[in-house]
Amino acid sequence: MLNNAFRMFVSASAVATLVAVSPANTYAAETHYPLTFENCGREITFTHAPERTVSIGQSSTEILYLLGLADKVVGTALWLGPVLEGYEEANAAVPRLADNDPSFESVVSTKPDVVTTQFQSQVGPEGVIATSEQFEELGIPVYTSPSDCLGKDNSVGGDGIRHTVFTIELIYREIAELARIFNVQDRGEKLIAELKTREDAAREKIASTNDKVSAVFWFSSPAEGTDPYVAGRNGAPGYIMSVLGIDNIIESNEEWPTVGWETIAKAAPTIIVAGEMERRRYPADDLEYKLRFLKSDPVTKLMPAVQANHIVVMDAQTMNPTIRTIDGIEALADAVESFGLGK
Numbered sequence: 001m002l003n004n005a006f007r008m009f010v011s012a013s014a015v016a017t018l019v020a021v022s023p024a025n026t027y028a029a030e031t032h033y034p035l036t037f038e039n040c041g042r043e044i045t046f047t048h049a050p051e052r053t054v055s056i057g058q059s060s061t062e063i064l065y066l067l068g069l070a071d072k073v074v075g076t077a078l079w080l081g082p083v084l085e086g087y088e089e090a091n092a093a094v095p096r097l098a099d100n101d102p103s104f105e106s107v108v109s110t111k112p113d114v115v116t117t118q119f120q121s122q123v124g125p126e127g128v129i130a131t132s133e134q135f136e137e138l139g140i141p142v143y144t145s146p147s148d149c150l151g152k153d154n155s156v157g158g159d160g161i162r163h164t165v166f167t168i169e170l171i172y173r174e175i176a177e178l179a180r181i182f183n184v185q186d187r188g189e190k191l192i193a194e195l196k197t198r199e200d201a202a203r204e205k206i207a208s209t210n211d212k213v214s215a216v217f218w219f220s221s222p223a224e225g226t227d228p229y230v231a232g233r234n235g236a237p238g239y240i241m242s243v244l245g246i247d248n249i250i251e252s253n254e255e256w257p258t259v260g261w262e263t264i265a266k267a268a269p270t271i272i273v274a275g276e277m278e279r280r281r282y283p284a285d286d287l288e289y290k291l292r293f294l295k296s297d298p299v300t301k302l303m304p305a306v307q308a309n310h311i312v313v314m315d316a317q318t319m320n321p322t323i324r325t326i327d328g329i330e331a332l333a334d335a336v337e338s339f340g341l342g343k
Contacts, residue, residue: 029185030183031181033049034047035180039143039144040124040149046141046181049181050072050113050182051072052074052113052114053072053073054075054076054097054110054114054115055076055117056076056077056102056122057077058079058080058118059171059317059321059322059323060117061076061083061116062087062324063178064116065084066084066323067175067178067187068184068187069182070090070093074095075094075107076096077096077098078098078100078101078102078118078122079096080277080278081277081315081317082278084323084324095110101122101128101129102129104134107130107135112140113140113141114141114142115141115142116142117143117144117145118145119148120144120154123135123142123144126155132144143177143181145170146177150170151164151166152164161253161255162235162253162254162255164234165242166239168199168326171323172195175188175191176188176189195326198326199329202326202329202330203243203244203329203333205334205337206244213247213336214246214268214270215241215249215270216230216267216271216272217237217275217319218230218273218274218275219275219316219319220275220281220282220285220316223283227260228258228261229258230250230258230264231248231250232252233248233251233252235321236320236322237328239325240328240332244332244336249264261299261300262299265302265303269303269305270304270305270341271305271310271311271312271336271341272305272310272311273311273312274291274311275319276313277315277316277317287313294306294311310335312331314328314332318331
């Protein structure tokens with residue numbers, strides 16, 4: 001579980017990371033092309049501000065929209081749910097190449113001058129769509145979200161293993177780097193400042209939890225009645241909980257390990273966070289399935305969190321290291337306050 005010493009380590013690391021990648025320190029100046037920098041262990045070069053972008057991954061796409069770059073996006077893919085509120089019209093004007101994984105050919109056919117990818121599992125060393133090198137052979141640079149590679153090993157398969165704790169600074173880094181690539185640094189700085197203000201406000205809302213609250217995040221399950229995919233300590237939910245002073249009952253470093261309900265019940269989390277998504281790869285992707293299971297299974301229905309209805313419905317996108325992680329912090333803080341647990 002996350003203890004005070006661990007949270008102090010997270011805070012110190014976050015500060016150090018912010019100093020290293022802060023757009024005010026690094027990216028404030030006008031971009032001069034060609035622009036070359038390291039991204040996920042590879043050197044990428046941009047000869048001009050991109051005009052035609054294919055974005056694979058909902059968070060990467062939404063960051064581009066928030067930076068005012070929707071008109072530069074010619075294709076998207078890999079969506080878990082609806083686009084950010086307020087961007088419905090902009091998103092409707094952008095072709096969706098696939099709800100999940102597009103083909104290499106469909107991406108190339110849009111004639112992009114950059115591909116942004118949220119996950120290396122889609123575009124990376126063993127990407128199901130293609131490798132970065134396949135795009136680069138066609139003169140198309142690939143930008144990968146730092147949150148999916150820094151401090152993380154994706155070679156083990158599945159969702160990979162994080163060797164260092166995720167912090168929101170990795171999302172700030174992505175915002176700053178994309179702003180630099182597209183030469184819109186002022187927009188990047190403004191967006192980062194807004195997100196920091198929101199995080200601080202959520203933190204203050206339940207500042208007195210003092211380790212009195214614990215939680216488990218349930219993303220999905222591979223089949224009906226099987227062990228659930230729950231959040232390990234090093235991913236985005238672990239960060240959400242650490243920010244709010246909430247203990248994660250799951251001690252694994254995996255992003256989404258499977259853990260038996262008997263084990264979860266013995267840990268007696270104060271809160272159960274259930275992911276809501278449009279994806280239907282597994283039966284438990286459906287929120288209604290999750291809620292029915294929790295209230296009817298012989299083990300879970302006796303859990304104090306279920307009996308007290310301390311179940312928080314959260315957009316599954318907030319459970320990944322994404323721009324929506326801030327939404328997750330706010331949603332959990334609001335729930336803790338409404339349950340009367342933050343006093």
